[in-house]
Amino acid sequence: MNLQDRNKVFIDRDKLYGLLDRQAPSDNELNEILNKALKLHGLNIEDVATLLCVNDSCQIEKIMHTAHLVKEEIYGKRLVLFAPIYTGNVCMNNCTYCSFRKDNHLIKRKILTMDEIEQETRALLRQGHKRVLLICGENNKNGTDYMCQAIRTTYAVRENLIKPNGSVIENYIRRINVELAPMEAHDFARLHEEKIGTYVCFQETYDPIEYKRFHPAGTPKADYEYRLTVMDRAQEGGINDVGIGALFGLTDYRFEVLGIMEHAKHLEDCYGCGPHTVSVPRLEPAVGAPDAQNVPHPVSDEDFKKLVAIIRIALPYTGMILSTRENSDMRNTLINYGISQISAGSKTNPGAYSEEESTGSQFELGDHREMEEVINSFIDEGYVPSFCTGCYRKGRVGEDFMDLAKPGLIKQYCLPNALFTFKEYLEDFAHEDTKAKGMAMIKQMIEQYDQKQLVPKIKENLDNIEKGGRDVYF
Numbered sequence: 001m002n003l004q005d006r007n008k009v010f011i012d013r014d015k016l017y018g019l020l021d022r023q024a025p026s027d028n029e030l031n032e033i034l035n036k037a038l039k040l041h042g043l044n045i046e047d048v049a050t051l052l053c054v055n056d057s058c059q060i061e062k063i064m065h066t067a068h069l070v071k072e073e074i075y076g077k078r079l080v081l082f083a084p085i086y087t088g089n090v091c092m093n094n095c096t097y098c099s100f101r102k103d104n105h106l107i108k109r110k111i112l113t114m115d116e117i118e119q120e121t122r123a124l125l126r127q128g129h130k131r132v133l134l135i136c137g138e139n140n141k142n143g144t145d146y147m148c149q150a151i152r153t154t155y156a157v158r159e160n161l162i163k164p165n166g167s168v169i170e171n172y173i174r175r176i177n178v179e180l181a182p183m184e185a186h187d188f189a190r191l192h193e194e195k196i197g198t199y200v201c202f203q204e205t206y207d208p209i210e211y212k213r214f215h216p217a218g219t220p221k222a223d224y225e226y227r228l229t230v231m232d233r234a235q236e237g238g239i240n241d242v243g244i245g246a247l248f249g250l251t252d253y254r255f256e257v258l259g260i261m262e263h264a265k266h267l268e269d270c271y272g273c274g275p276h277t278v279s280v281p282r283l284e285p286a287v288g289a290p291d292a293q294n295v296p297h298p299v300s301d302e303d304f305k306k307l308v309a310i311i312r313i314a315l316p317y318t319g320m321i322l323s324t325r326e327n328s329d330m331r332n333t334l335i336n337y338g339i340s341q342i343s344a345g346s347k348t349n350p351g352a353y354s355e356e357e358s359t360g361s362q363f364e365l366g367d368h369r370e371m372e373e374v375i376n377s378f379i380d381e382g383y384v385p386s387f388c389t390g391c392y393r394k395g396r397v398g399e400d401f402m403d404l405a406k407p408g409l410i411k412q413y414c415l416p417n418a419l420f421t422f423k424e425y426l427e428d429f430a431h432e433d434t435k436a437k438g439m440a441m442i443k444q445m446i447e448q449y450d451q452k453q454l455v456p457k458i459k460e461n462l463d464n465i466e467k468g469g470r471d472v473y474f
């Protein structure tokens with residue numbers, strides 16, 4: 001662990017733009033990098049810069065193919081599902097791309113009460129969700145005290161199901177991640193005590209000069225360095241699982257990918273473990289947000305797919321998150337090239353799951369499908385929808401998680417745990433046709449599973465779930 005590098009500004013703008021000033025690779029050079037990627041040790045920043053300069057469609061095809069192989073090898077056919085709960089859309093910042101910005105008078109504002117958070121949680125539990133992301137604008141009224149209370153409220157909700165035979169299934173949220181404005185280490189320690197999973201915060205742009213343009217002076221978010229070093233304070237507060245990301249569309253996407261690489265390296269160098277997840281939000285239209293209506297550096301669909309594939313092979317053990325900002329076609333494509341976690345049935349306006357009355361949403365969604373429809377389409381694509389929270393609840397987080405993941409050991413937990421949670425979903429929430437399709441998929445996955453010694457225990461657990469057992473995991 002390199003103590004003196006903590007809290008250091010690890011982005012050298014000129015160096016990163018300099019790295020992008022290069023020719024596209026020859027086929028031989030490209031093959032060399034992709035062969036290295038197939039060894040699953042990741043790539044260095046020069047390799048990543050070289051891949052980012054590829055524009056030839058055959059070469060892009062090769063990068064995508066490599067990403068597909070890496071994804072299959074490490075994550076197999078699983079996809080973790082979650083939903084956000086927006087607890088408030090009041091914000092003291094003025095980010096030029098977001099509807100929640102304080103100068104936007106076109107949206108209705110609200111901060112949910114604890115009762116309302118409970119109702120939102122119940123609505124998501126009734127859809128079958130087990131993992132939620134609490135998220136909001138930055139405001140004095142929803143600081144750490146409020147968030148701790150919100151976390152406690154969400155974890156405490158029990159939305160019980162009565163089965164046809166009269167038995168009662170206890171249904172509750174098993175993992176809460178949070179996406180909140182940067183805070184101090186002592187605040188993180190409090191969130192840690194409340195047992196959050198991952199702390200997520202996007203740098204928006206890693207370019208310190210452009211950052212100023214999108215985050216006007218006089219607002220807390222204007223402080224680039226405070227945001228850049230937030231994960232160091234999270235670690236200091238005891239949170240080992242952190243999620244990073246950039247908002248694609250603000251600047252040159254290639255610079256942002258290099259920024260993500262530098263951030264991951266900084267965390268690895270200082271804390272022995274890179275980020276748990278990388279998110280790839282792409283700028284969407286948003287009411288009253290000038291830079292969302294006129295995107296400064298639009299990222300084409302082709303470039304977006306390429307950047308996801310490059311991140312996948314550069315940081316093979318880092319989960320990648322895609323939200324409902326993207327449409328169903330893009331989501332179904334990217335699960336093959338890198339995405340391992342995906343939101344489903346999401347709403348970005350506070351209270352939207354449980355109330356008729358509409359408050360302002362943060363941006364326009366690309367995927368409006370209900371959870372079961374999303375699940376059906378993933379089954380059709382051959383992916384097992386997973387609500388697994390096993391690693392986090394068994395303490396397999398941060399460096400411990402990576403120590404298991406890198407030699408491939410985590411895989412023996414992942415597929416079975418995915419199947420257990422999927423089976424729970426099918427038993428408790430799915431319509432008959434989805435259930436039949438899902439059960440066939442589980443059967444097929446067990447037949448193909450290479451850890452044969454675990455199969456009897458897996459079958460025993462699945463039988464147990466059929467009889468009413470819940471929250472079973474390795």
Ligand code: SAM
Nearest residue numbers: 097098136137138181202247283284286292363
């Ligand atoms: N307010 C906190 C913050 O900014 O750190 C919490 C997260 S904010 C509610 C969630 C994220 O949404 C932002 O970090 C930003 O990257 C993203 N976002 C904002 N406006 C967006 C837009 N128009 N399209 C897509 N993503 C957007």
Ligand code: SF4
Nearest residue numbers: 091093095098101137
């Ligand atoms: Fe507020 Fe976050 Fe939106 Fe910026 S991105 S205006 S900080 S909610």
